[in-house]
Amino acid sequence: MTDGSFFAQNLDLWISIILTLTVVLTILVIVDIYNHKKLKARYEIFMGINKKRKNDVNMEKLLIDCVAKAESIDDKYEKILEIVQDMQKNMKYCCQKVGIVRYNPFEEMGGNLCFSIAILDAEDTGIVINGIHSRTGTFTYAKPVELGVSTYILSKEEQEAIDKAKSNSYQAESGDYKETPKEARVRKRKEKAEERSERAEIYKNAAVQTRKRKAVKSAKKTVEKSR
Secondary structure, three states: OHHHHHHHHOHHHHHHHHHHHHHHHHHHHHHHHHHHHHHHHHHHHHHOOOOOOOOOOOHHHHHHHHHHHHHHHHHHHHHHHHHHHHHHHHHOOOOOEEEEEEEOOOOOOOOOOEEEEEEEOOOOOEEEEEEEEOOOOEEEEEEEEEOOEOOOOOOHHHHHHHHHHHHOOOOOOOOOOOOOHHHHHHHHHHHHHHHHHHHHHHHHHHHHHHHHHHHHHHHHHHHHHHO
Protein backbone atom coordinates (compact mmCIF):
# COMPACT_ATOMS: atom_id res chain seq x y z
CA MET A 1 0.00 0.00 0.00
CA THR A 2 2.83 2.28 0.82
CA ASP A 3 4.65 1.42 -2.44
CA GLY A 4 1.56 2.03 -4.52
CA SER A 5 0.97 5.35 -2.95
CA PHE A 6 4.65 6.31 -3.47
CA PHE A 7 4.49 5.45 -7.18
CA ALA A 8 1.18 7.29 -7.53
CA GLN A 9 2.55 10.36 -5.77
CA ASN A 10 5.69 10.42 -8.00
CA LEU A 11 4.04 9.41 -11.26
CA ASP A 12 5.03 12.60 -13.01
CA LEU A 13 8.64 12.09 -11.96
CA TRP A 14 8.72 8.54 -13.31
CA ILE A 15 7.14 9.62 -16.56
CA SER A 16 9.74 12.38 -16.91
CA ILE A 17 12.58 9.91 -16.28
CA ILE A 18 11.18 7.41 -18.81
CA LEU A 19 10.67 10.13 -21.43
CA THR A 20 14.20 11.44 -20.83
CA LEU A 21 15.70 7.96 -21.23
CA THR A 22 13.61 7.39 -24.35
CA VAL A 23 14.80 10.67 -25.87
CA VAL A 24 18.43 9.91 -25.00
CA LEU A 25 18.21 6.39 -26.47
CA THR A 26 16.51 7.76 -29.58
CA ILE A 27 19.28 10.33 -30.03
CA LEU A 28 21.95 7.64 -29.55
CA VAL A 29 20.25 5.39 -32.12
CA ILE A 30 20.02 8.26 -34.62
CA VAL A 31 23.69 9.15 -34.09
CA ASP A 32 24.66 5.49 -34.48
CA ILE A 33 22.65 5.16 -37.68
CA TYR A 34 24.25 8.34 -39.03
CA ASN A 35 27.75 7.16 -38.18
CA HIS A 36 27.01 3.75 -39.68
CA LYS A 37 25.84 5.30 -42.96
CA LYS A 38 28.82 7.62 -43.01
CA LEU A 39 31.22 4.72 -42.37
CA LYS A 40 29.46 2.60 -45.00
CA ALA A 41 29.77 5.42 -47.55
CA ARG A 42 33.47 5.80 -46.79
CA TYR A 43 33.94 2.03 -47.09
CA GLU A 44 32.15 1.97 -50.46
CA ILE A 45 34.30 4.84 -51.69
CA PHE A 46 37.43 3.12 -50.40
CA MET A 47 36.52 -0.19 -52.05
CA GLY A 48 35.29 1.45 -55.24
CA ILE A 49 31.75 0.07 -55.03
CA ASN A 50 29.94 3.38 -54.59
CA LYS A 51 27.33 3.58 -57.37
CA LYS A 52 27.26 7.36 -57.26
CA ARG A 53 31.04 7.62 -57.76
CA LYS A 54 31.95 5.06 -60.38
CA ASN A 55 35.39 6.51 -61.10
CA ASP A 56 36.75 5.80 -57.63
CA VAL A 57 39.73 3.49 -57.35
CA ASN A 58 38.88 -0.06 -56.31
CA MET A 59 41.25 -0.50 -53.37
CA GLU A 60 40.50 -4.21 -53.11
CA LYS A 61 41.60 -4.75 -56.71
CA LEU A 62 44.56 -2.48 -56.13
CA LEU A 63 45.68 -4.51 -53.11
CA ILE A 64 45.27 -7.76 -55.04
CA ASP A 65 47.38 -6.32 -57.88
CA CYS A 66 50.03 -5.20 -55.38
CA VAL A 67 50.21 -8.69 -53.88
CA ALA A 68 50.50 -10.22 -57.36
CA LYS A 69 53.27 -7.79 -58.28
CA ALA A 70 55.09 -8.54 -55.02
CA GLU A 71 54.96 -12.27 -55.76
CA SER A 72 56.20 -11.62 -59.30
CA ILE A 73 59.07 -9.52 -57.95
CA ASP A 74 59.86 -12.29 -55.47
CA ASP A 75 60.12 -14.83 -58.30
CA LYS A 76 62.33 -12.49 -60.32
CA TYR A 77 64.50 -11.91 -57.25
CA GLU A 78 65.02 -15.65 -56.83
CA LYS A 79 66.00 -15.99 -60.50
CA ILE A 80 68.39 -13.05 -60.26
CA LEU A 81 69.84 -14.53 -57.08
CA GLU A 82 70.49 -17.83 -58.85
CA ILE A 83 72.17 -15.96 -61.74
CA VAL A 84 74.35 -13.99 -59.32
CA GLN A 85 75.36 -17.16 -57.46
CA ASP A 86 76.29 -18.83 -60.76
CA MET A 87 78.27 -15.74 -61.72
CA GLN A 88 80.13 -15.88 -58.42
CA LYS A 89 81.05 -19.50 -59.09
CA ASN A 90 82.27 -18.69 -62.61
CA MET A 91 84.09 -15.52 -61.54
CA LYS A 92 86.84 -17.50 -59.84
CA TYR A 93 87.91 -18.80 -63.27
CA CYS A 94 88.17 -15.28 -64.74
CA CYS A 95 91.34 -13.20 -64.81
CA GLN A 96 91.17 -11.31 -61.53
CA LYS A 97 94.76 -10.75 -60.50
CA VAL A 98 97.38 -8.87 -62.50
CA GLY A 99 100.92 -8.03 -61.49
CA ILE A 100 103.56 -6.34 -63.63
CA VAL A 101 107.26 -5.74 -63.03
CA ARG A 102 109.50 -3.63 -65.27
CA TYR A 103 113.25 -4.15 -65.08
CA ASN A 104 116.54 -3.66 -66.94
CA PRO A 105 118.87 -6.69 -67.06
CA PHE A 106 121.40 -4.97 -69.34
CA GLU A 107 123.64 -2.28 -67.91
CA GLU A 108 124.51 -0.86 -71.33
CA MET A 109 120.86 -0.03 -72.07
CA GLY A 110 118.87 2.70 -70.39
CA GLY A 111 115.24 2.44 -69.20
CA ASN A 112 113.30 -0.50 -67.84
CA LEU A 113 112.19 -1.87 -71.21
CA CYS A 114 111.92 -5.49 -70.09
CA PHE A 115 108.84 -6.66 -68.22
CA SER A 116 107.21 -9.59 -66.48
CA ILE A 117 103.43 -9.73 -66.21
CA ALA A 118 101.37 -12.31 -64.33
CA ILE A 119 97.68 -12.85 -65.07
CA LEU A 120 95.90 -15.16 -62.61
CA ASP A 121 92.40 -16.21 -61.63
CA ALA A 122 90.95 -16.58 -58.12
CA GLU A 123 92.83 -19.86 -57.60
CA ASP A 124 96.18 -18.34 -58.65
CA THR A 125 96.11 -20.22 -61.95
CA GLY A 126 97.00 -18.48 -65.17
CA ILE A 127 100.08 -17.34 -67.04
CA VAL A 128 103.22 -15.29 -66.55
CA ILE A 129 104.68 -13.50 -69.57
CA ASN A 130 108.26 -12.31 -69.69
CA GLY A 131 109.36 -9.80 -72.34
CA ILE A 132 113.09 -9.17 -72.84
CA HIS A 133 114.20 -6.23 -74.99
CA SER A 134 117.78 -6.00 -76.21
CA ARG A 135 119.70 -4.34 -79.01
CA THR A 136 119.29 -7.39 -81.23
CA GLY A 137 115.54 -7.71 -80.76
CA THR A 138 112.64 -8.35 -78.42
CA PHE A 139 111.81 -11.82 -77.12
CA THR A 140 108.65 -12.87 -75.29
CA TYR A 141 108.22 -16.01 -73.19
CA ALA A 142 105.10 -17.40 -71.56
CA LYS A 143 104.97 -19.89 -68.70
CA PRO A 144 101.87 -21.53 -67.23
CA VAL A 145 101.07 -21.01 -63.56
CA GLU A 146 98.91 -23.38 -61.52
CA LEU A 147 97.91 -22.64 -57.93
CA GLY A 148 100.64 -20.00 -57.70
CA VAL A 149 103.52 -22.18 -58.94
CA SER A 150 104.88 -23.16 -62.32
CA THR A 151 106.44 -26.36 -63.60
CA TYR A 152 109.07 -24.17 -65.29
CA ILE A 153 111.87 -22.35 -63.54
CA LEU A 154 110.85 -18.78 -62.81
CA SER A 155 113.14 -15.80 -62.81
CA LYS A 156 113.21 -13.34 -59.94
CA GLU A 157 111.11 -10.84 -61.89
CA GLU A 158 108.54 -13.46 -62.89
CA GLN A 159 108.13 -14.63 -59.28
CA GLU A 160 107.85 -11.01 -58.19
CA ALA A 161 105.11 -10.40 -60.77
CA ILE A 162 103.21 -13.46 -59.47
CA ASP A 163 103.54 -12.29 -55.87
CA LYS A 164 102.37 -8.81 -56.86
CA ALA A 165 99.37 -10.29 -58.67
CA LYS A 166 98.41 -12.24 -55.55
CA SER A 167 98.61 -9.09 -53.41
CA ASN A 168 96.52 -7.14 -55.94
CA SER A 169 93.68 -9.67 -55.91
CA TYR A 170 90.09 -8.61 -55.47
CA GLN A 171 88.96 -8.99 -51.87
CA ALA A 172 85.22 -9.61 -51.67
CA GLU A 173 83.56 -8.38 -48.49
CA SER A 174 82.05 -11.73 -47.71
CA GLY A 175 83.87 -12.73 -44.54
CA ASP A 176 81.03 -11.82 -42.21
CA TYR A 177 78.30 -12.36 -44.77
CA LYS A 178 75.27 -14.33 -43.65
CA GLU A 179 72.77 -15.48 -46.22
CA THR A 180 69.23 -14.29 -45.80
CA PRO A 181 66.36 -16.74 -45.19
CA LYS A 182 65.21 -16.20 -48.76
CA GLU A 183 68.66 -16.99 -50.12
CA ALA A 184 68.77 -20.10 -47.94
CA ARG A 185 65.41 -21.22 -49.34
CA VAL A 186 66.59 -20.66 -52.89
CA ARG A 187 69.82 -22.56 -52.23
CA LYS A 188 67.98 -25.49 -50.61
CA ARG A 189 65.46 -25.57 -53.45
CA LYS A 190 68.27 -25.65 -55.98
CA GLU A 191 70.11 -28.37 -54.06
CA LYS A 192 66.93 -30.48 -53.90
CA ALA A 193 66.40 -30.02 -57.65
CA GLU A 194 69.99 -31.11 -58.33
CA GLU A 195 69.54 -34.08 -56.00
CA ARG A 196 66.34 -35.12 -57.79
CA SER A 197 68.11 -34.79 -61.13
CA GLU A 198 70.99 -36.96 -59.91
CA ARG A 199 68.58 -39.60 -58.60
CA ALA A 200 66.67 -39.59 -61.87
CA GLU A 201 69.95 -40.09 -63.74
CA ILE A 202 70.90 -42.97 -61.42
CA TYR A 203 67.50 -44.63 -61.89
CA LYS A 204 67.76 -44.13 -65.64
CA ASN A 205 71.19 -45.73 -65.77
CA ALA A 206 69.99 -48.58 -63.56
CA ALA A 207 67.02 -49.17 -65.87
CA VAL A 208 69.32 -49.21 -68.89
CA GLN A 209 71.62 -51.73 -67.21
CA THR A 210 68.63 -53.89 -66.26
CA ARG A 211 67.35 -53.89 -69.84
CA LYS A 212 70.81 -54.79 -71.08
CA ARG A 213 71.07 -57.72 -68.66
CA LYS A 214 67.63 -58.95 -69.68
CA ALA A 215 68.56 -58.66 -73.34
CA VAL A 216 71.77 -60.65 -72.75
CA LYS A 217 69.87 -63.35 -70.82
CA SER A 218 67.23 -63.63 -73.53
CA ALA A 219 69.96 -63.84 -76.18
CA LYS A 220 71.69 -66.62 -74.23
CA LYS A 221 68.42 -68.54 -73.89
CA THR A 222 67.79 -68.18 -77.63
CA VAL A 223 71.26 -69.50 -78.43
CA GLU A 224 70.83 -72.44 -76.02
CA LYS A 225 67.47 -73.34 -77.55
CA SER A 226 68.92 -73.20 -81.06
CA ARG A 227 71.61 -75.70 -80.00
